[in-house]
Amino acid sequence: EGRSIVFASGKGGTGKTTTVANLGVALAQFGKEVIMIDADITMANLSLVLGMEDIPITLHDVLAREADLKDAIYEGPAGVKVIPGGLSLEKIKKAKPERLREVIREISQMADFILIDAPAGLEMTSVTALLIGKELIIVTNPEISAITDSLKTKLIAEKLGTLPLGAVLNRVTNEKTELSQEEIEAILEVPVLEVIPEDPEVKRASAYGIPLVIKNPTSPAAIAIKQLAAKLAGIK
Ligand code: ADP
Numbered sequence: 001e002g003r004s005i006v007f008a009s010g011k012g013g014t015g016k017t018t019t020v021a022n023l024g025v026a027l028a029q030f031g032k033e034v035i036m037i038d039a040d041i042t043m044a045n046l047s048l049v050l051g052m053e054d055i056p057i058t059l060h061d062v063l064a065r066e067a068d069l070k071d072a073i074y075e076g077p078a079g080v081k082v083i084p085g086g087l088s089l090e091k092i093k094k095a096k097p098e099r100l101r102e103v104i105r106e107i108s109q110m111a112d113f114i115l116i117d118a119p120a121g122l123e124m125t126s127v128t129a130l131l132i133g134k135e136l137i138i139v140t141n142p143e144i145s146a147i148t149d150s151l152k153t154k155l156i157a158e159k160l161g162t163l164p165l166g167a168v169l170n171r172v173t174n175e176k177t178e179l180s181q182e183e184i185e186a187i188l189e190v191p192v193l194e195v196i197p198e199d200p201e202v203k204r205a206s207a208y209g210i211p212l213v214i215k216n217p218t219s220p221a222a223i224a225i226k227q228l229a230a231k232l233a234g235i236k
């Protein structure tokens with residue numbers, strides 16, 4: 001059985017999707033089998049960052065019990081498998097959260113790593129996403145509003161029995177106004193696993209629909225994400 005890891009933040013826009021997409025590709029480049037799932041039911045965009053087009057069947061169809069899971073699994077860059085989200089509000093209404101747990105159970109046999117891109121917020125769908133992974137990685141920014149939301153997310157995850165592995169600090173510029181790594185570790189009570197710098201190449205890569213670790217593997221953010229992948233893969 002593979003490791004199922006939820007990437008969550010509380011606050012929106014911290015870099016969950018960017019991290020999941022690139023980490024997944026980097027793990028695949030290290031020879032790991034990876035499945036990524038877009039559990040951001042209402043704002044699905046994982047497949048866009050991965051540059052995947054033509055997706056007739058999505059997780060929404062599976063959750064609405066209108067399609068088989070196997071038909072919603074696509075091959076992405078570097079051989080990663082991806083279960084994309086959809087944009088149909090109609091199907092969001094029909095989606096059964098308990099079905100999401102079944103989906104995770106089924107795919108956990110298929111890969112070494114199951115990376116779950118969670119929605120922001122702490123509403124029903126976000127909390128459900130926290131439940132479905134065994135481990136949690138918080139993706140946050142070095143500012144107090146993001147950190148307090150991350151703390152709430154971590155506490156809920158722990159209550160649900162999900163193990164917080166640590167935090168990824170994203171979009172770090174090292175300006176004086178930022179919280180330091182030590183301050184963040186003290187507040188969240190988890191280790192910082194990796195620091196990903198603010199990097200204009202991130203946006204450029206997603207505009208091209210090519211994951212940064214492929215498009216620009218020597219850019220600062222790509223190097224950081226590859227280091228995180230190496231850590232998770234047990235390479236260093
Ligand atoms: P989330 O999934 O948490 O909502 P995204 O991964 O979609 O966040 O990122 C939000 C925005 O921030 C996107 O426009 C993305 O390109 C940008 N972004 C993410 N990480 C970085 C970074 N390290 N440097 C610069 N821009 C980034």
Ligand code: MG
Nearest residue numbers: 016017040045
């Ligand atoms: Mg996202």
